[in-house]
Amino acid sequence: MAAFAAPLLVLVACQSTPDSRLYTLAVVPPSGTAQPVHSAPQTLALGSLDLPMLIDRPQIVRRIDGNRVEALEFDRWAEPLADGLRSTLSGDLAARLPGTTVLPVAGSSVGDGTAVLTVTILRFDADATGGVVLDAQWSLSPGGGTGGRKSGPTRETVEVPSGGAGPDAQVRTMSRAVGLLADRITAGVRR
Known part of the structure; x- marks a missing residue:
């Protein structure tokens, strides 16, 4: 009986998958x-x-490489990436x-004095060494019928050198890239 149980245990052990x-x-x-600037909107x-x-x-x-990507099957986002990116960029x-006041989500209509920032991410990934490229286009529109002038679209490419090749380091480097994008958007908003 033990002779049959050992191979069965090996088979079960081989079929287990690592936790995500x-x-x-x-x-x-x-x-x-960060210094307050009077040219920035009251609400964004x-x-x-x-x-x-x-x-x-x-x-x-x-x-x-230039033509291939890999999805890390057991290294996953805890929430949809769009939601995580939205809350992180807002913060x-x-x-x-x-x-x-920065609102993470614009409603169907925004009040007077509320500017609306739209962002299109063109590329946001790391290479095999962990270096991250965040390529984005953004524009700022005055809200609530204030008659102000639209700014943009402006394209920003942020490159952050590797903080390490593992997924932990890649996500930390991606967070730094979002922070640098926020620096650039802030400079544009203050103009």
Whole structure:
């Protein structure tokens, strides 16, 4: 009987799959002290935030070369990437725009004085070494019929060197890239 049980135990052990590891992006504080600027809007709502289908998936994606990517099957986003990116970018912008209320989601209509930021992510991935490229286009529209002038679209490409090749390091580096994008958007909002 024991002779039959041993191979069965080996077979069961081989069929078990590793547990998924879940990750979230994190808000990165600004490098210096953020100063309020009178040219920034009182309220900023994050409107549409579009992602390419390549990265809009539960798995974390890594670029192998110019034509190939890999989805890390057991390294996954804890929430849809669009939702995590929206909340992280909103938090990064709020940290950089003191005195401005940053709304993570714009409603169907926004009130007077509320500017609406739209962001299209063109690329957001890491290479095999863990270096991250975040290529995005953003524009800012005055809300509530204020008659102000639309700003953009402006294209920003952020490249952050590797903080390590593992998924933990990749996600930390991706968070830093979102913070740097927020720095650039903040500079544009203040103009």
